[in-house]
Amino acid sequence: MDFSFTEEQTLLRNTVQSLLADKYDFDTRRKVTKTADGWRPEMWAQFAELGLLAAPFSEELGGLGGGAIENMIVMEEFGRHLVVEPYVETVVIAGGFLREGGTAAQQEALIPGIVGGETVWAFAYAEPQGRYNLADLTTTAKKDGSGYTINGYKAVVLGAPWAQKLIVTARTSGGQRDRDGVSVFIVDKSAAGVSTRDYPTVDGRRASEITFENVKVGADALIGAEGKGLPLVEKITDEAIAALSAEAIGCMKELNTATVEYCKTRKQFGVPIGKFQVLQHRMVDMFMAHEQSVSMTYMVNLKLGESDVERTKAAAGAKVQIGKAGRFVGQQAVQLHGGMGMTDELNVGHYFKRLTMIDTQFGNVDHQLKRYSEAA
Amino acid sequence: MDMRFSPEELAFRDEVREFIASNYPQELKGGARRSRGEMSKEDILRWHRILYKKGWIVPHWPVEYGGTGWTITQRYIWNEENARAETSPLLPFGLSMVGPVIYTFGNEEQKKRFLPGILSGDDWWCQGYSEPGSGSDLASLRTKAVRAKNEKDGDHYIVNGGKTWTTLAQFADWMFCLVRTDPNAKAQEGISFLLIDMKTPGITVRPIITMDGAHEVNEVFLEDVKVPAENLIGEENKGWTYAKFLLGNERSGIAGVARSKKAIERLKNIANAELIDGAPLMKTDEFSRKVAELEIDLSALEVTELRTLAAESKGRGPGPEASILKIKGTEIQQRITELAVEAVGNYAMVQAPRMEATGNEFVPGPDYSTGTAQDYFNMRKTSIYGGSNEIQHNIIAKMVLGL
Numbered sequence: 001m002d003f004s005f006t007e008e009q010t011l012l013r014n015t016v017q018s019l020l021a022d023k024y025d026f027d028t029r030r031k032v033t034k035t036a037d038g039w040r041p042e043m044w045a046q047f048a049e050l051g052l053l054a055a056p057f058s059e060e061l062g063g064l065g066g067g068a069i070e071n072m073i074v075m076e077e078f079g080r081h082l083v084v085e086p087y088v089e090t091v092v093i094a095g096g097f098l099r100e101g102g103t104a105a106q107q108e109a110l111i112p113g114i115v116g117g118e119t120v121w122a123f124a125y126a127e128p129q130g131r132y133n134l135a136d137l138t139t140t141a142k143k144d145g146s147g148y149t150i151n152g153y154k155a156v157v158l159g160a161p162w163a164q165k166l167i168v169t170a171r172t173s174g175g176q177r178d179r180d181g182v183s184v185f186i187v188d189k190s191a192a193g194v195s196t197r198d199y200p201t202v203d204g205r206r207a208s209e210i211t212f213e214n215v216k217v218g219a220d221a222l223i224g225a226e227g228k229g230l231p232l233v234e235k236i237t238d239e240a241i242a243a244l245s246a247e248a249i250g251c252m253k254e255l256n257t258a259t260v261e262y263c264k265t266r267k268q269f270g271v272p273i274g275k276f277q278v279l280q281h282r283m284v285d286m287f288m289a290h291e292q293s294v295s296m297t298y299m300v301n302l303k304l305g306e307s308d309v310e311r312t313k314a315a316a317g318a319k320v321q322i323g324k325a326g327r328f329v330g331q332q333a334v335q336l337h338g339g340m341g342m343t344d345e346l347n348v349g350h351y352f353k354r355l356t357m358i359d360t361q362f363g364n365v366d367h368q369l370k371r372y373s374e375a376a
Numbered sequence: 377m378d379m380r381f382s383p384e385e386l387a388f389r390d391e392v393r394e395f396i397a398s399n400y401p402q403e404l405k406g407g408a409r410r411s412r413g414e415m416s417k418e419d420i421l422r423w424h425r426i427l428y429k430k431g432w433i434v435p436h437w438p439v440e441y442g443g444t445g446w447t448i449t450q451r452y453i454w455n456e457e458n459a460r461a462e463t464s465p466l467l468p469f470g471l472s473m474v475g476p477v478i479y480t481f482g483n484e485e486q487k488k489r490f491l492p493g494i495l496s497g498d499d500w501w502c503q504g505y506s507e508p509g510s511g512s513d514l515a516s517l518r519t520k521a522v523r524a525k526n527e528k529d530g531d532h533y534i535v536n537g538g539k540t541w542t543t544l545a546q547f548a549d550w551m552f553c554l555v556r557t558d559p560n561a562k563a564q565e566g567i568s569f570l571l572i573d574m575k576t577p578g579i580t581v582r583p584i585i586t587m588d589g590a591h592e593v594n595e596v597f598l599e600d601v602k603v604p605a606e607n608l609i610g611e612e613n614k615g616w617t618y619a620k621f622l623l624g625n626e627r628s629g630i631a632g633v634a635r636s637k638k639a640i641e642r643l644k645n646i647a648n649a650e651l652i653d654g655a656p657l658m659k660t661d662e663f664s665r666k667v668a669e670l671e672i673d674l675s676a677l678e679v680t681e682l683r684t685l686a687a688e689s690k691g692r693g694p695g696p697e698a699s700i701l702k703i704k705g706t707e708i709q710q711r712i713t714e715l716a717v718e719a720v721g722n723y724a725m726v727q728a729p730r731m732e733a734t735g736n737e738f739v740p741g742p743d744y745s746t747g748t749a750q751d752y753f754n755m756r757k758t759s760i761y762g763g764s765n766e767i768q769h770n771i772i773a774k775m776v777l778g779l
Contacts (some may be wrong), residue, residue: 021648031487038588064763074525112480122405126722128723128742129651131650131651131652131657131721131722132722133652133653136653154738155722155723155740155741156722156725156741157728158725177653177654181539184737184772197724197738197740198738199727199728199737199738199739199740200687201725201727202724202725202749202750202753203725204724207726209738223694266511268510268512268516269510269516276766278766278769279725279766299512312525327714333761334756334758334760335756335764335765338511338512338760338764339506339511339541339593339757339760339761341538341760342401342586342587342757342760343584343586343587344585344586344589344758345584345585349586349587350587352465352587352753352756353587353753354722355752356717356752357724357725357749357751360717360721360722360724360725362581364718364721365718366660366662366663366718369662370662
């Protein structure tokens with residue numbers, strides 16, 4: 001049993017920490033999210049330069065030889081600074097699809113763009129009627145010569161306004177919710193027939209609704225085997241869940257630290273409010289919620305390579321834990337900060353909003369509870 | 377014991393229902409669903425002015441000052457019907473807060489001068505209670521008023537300090553303000569209740585944007601603000617008595633039962649429209665159980681409120697039991713918005729445009745999903761304001777349980 005980090009991993013954490021301490025203070029972040037673009041491409045270039053975008057890829061794929069734990073380290077620090085840049089979408093998800101399902105040619109052609117920071121990706125999987133069911137697809141891809149023609153509509157594609165490339169799930173056969181018949185494609189956002197409508201999300205990021213109208217892709221756009229994509233999609237979304245869990249523990253950590261500090265200094269009725277036992281116990285519960293979430297985050301990141309059932313239970317379990325804990329910690333942090341916690345000016349509300357959205361991404365507590373109980 | 381309405385009360389209900397149906401402005405339909413932070417001053421006041429014309433603007437006031445003479449049950453029905461029709465809520469600052477203070481503790485001149493503007497809605501009031509650093513410990517306020525008299529200015533106060541969380545002060549003509557007039561007295565004893573014209577030189581209003589993006593609250597800075605002594609309510613240094621009286625009024629109605637009923641109805645509509653694998657979310661065990669629990673808690677609260685009202689109509693209370701209404705009422709309101717976020721799924725992530733938006737912004741997803749997350753974020757304030765829910769627990773512990 002060993003939960004310690006290697007020297008390289010500690011170094012990675014230090015690198016991220018010092019970069020973000022230097023360039024990602026809350027006020028700057030707040031200003032950036034209110035600009036038209038909503039993110040900083042130059043920050044992305046910095047991530048690439050420091051090797052963050054290469055961290056989880058093996059050396060054969062041009063990376064630094066890490067994996068899920070490296071993603072976890074980066075994402076926890078990103079959570080602490082509310083980083084909006086699309087690391088999950090590009091490195092974890094697109095990188096994951098290419099690593100797990102990509103051909104040697106696809107990997108060779110596309111991973112360098114991720115590692116080097118030249119290409120940003122988004123994951124177009126959700127549809128309005130599908131909620132969190134990854135197989136519920138009305139988007140279709142029909143065989144067309146050697147390639148495919150894609151038609152359909154994707155909802156709330158996070159990071160898409162910033163992306164050049166999309167991972168798109170579509171049905172190549174079967175009924176609307178069949179497990180068989182799901183395929184995964186690489187689509188250029190600039191391809192003819194792709195149209196996007198962009199908008200801001202409540203946590204200060206950007207998303208798009210995307211319509212595919214007779215979009216032609218070649219045979220080389222397919223990731224994995226035709227019609228057999230769902231297990232791959234499930235695996236990669238679990239990797240994304242593992243990364244989001246890490247982001248969530250970063251958010252919770254900051255909220256707990258800020259709340260304890262605040263309650264030590266904020267005086268009411270002549271004493272620091274932290275002296276009130278009811279608030280002390282509340283903060284102890286927040287502390288425990290965070291520790292339990294850290295445990296589940298480590299667990300899921302360590303179990304991503306296990307059998308499908310094991311991995312599913314780990315991911316669903318972690319998502320339930322961070323969904324509940326994130327809600328509890330977020331709500332209590334706002335409550336204990338009083339009116340200040342309600343303001344846009346203070347970072348507390350922003351962490352709370354991000355935690356709320358992390359619960360929504362890839363299925364909320366109810367969805368994941370159901371998934372957990374069905375997996376066994 | 378009887379919980380049913382009498383035939384007269386039912387007839388009254390029909391009259392009210394009909395009046396609202398034919399007089400509430402179509403364009404404001406669903407107004408109760410919009411945060412005040414995203415409505416214009418005129419929109420907020422429209423229903424007020426219609427009710428003023430009808431003579432129904434202050435059913436809770438004594439008849440001699442403009443009240444309707446309705447029984448407590450009739451007032452309850454009135455509130456229910458407004459919630460049912462989702463009319464936009466009236467602002468409490470004049471009607472429920474300073475108005476009753478003025479007719480109870482003010483002198484004849486003050487009544488004559490201020491009550492008409494409150495009733496007509498011509499004067500917009502804001503509340504100068506909270507201060508930076510005071511929070512639920514209201515009596516720790518530090519805004520200072522020094523009385524002075526000279527030939528040029530007459531008898532007046534010079535006010536210095538600042539107020540915060542001042543709801544909709546950006547529109548206000550007047551502020552009712554707690555100020556410290558005796559710095560040497562014990563916390564609650566040196567406070568006075570002053571009415572301040574917001575046009576007086578030395579007053580600056582600065583917006584506070586809340587995490588849902590709305591501009592509903594403000595900071596108000598007071599720098600050498602000259603207030604005529606005739607704007608003092610009651611006696612100098614006795615302001616805490618009036619403030620407590622006002623807070624008692626603030627707490628009644630805070631349960632929001634009727635509006636929560638409507639909100640649950642809306643939540644169910646969303647959950648019936650949202651499909652999981654083709655079947656309504658509302659039909660799933662997890663979600664339907666959560667909604668059922670919410671409804672049961674709300675019915676308990678409703679009867680608790682009716683019991684409080686019944687006691688009040690016999691001349692008792694609202695005592696510390698009002699704290700139950702605040703705690704449970706706000707918890708339920710918050711849970712409804714929380715479930716709405718769960719119900720709409722991925723589209724909860726969409727940031728709805730603000731009022732000042734051009735109207736050309738793209739907002740994806742079904743109409744009912746728009747703004748659900750912002751409502752949820754906004755409602756976190758309810759367990760903080762009006763004496764935080766922690767303070768309400770203290771009140772019950774101390775006043776009811778004698779701990």
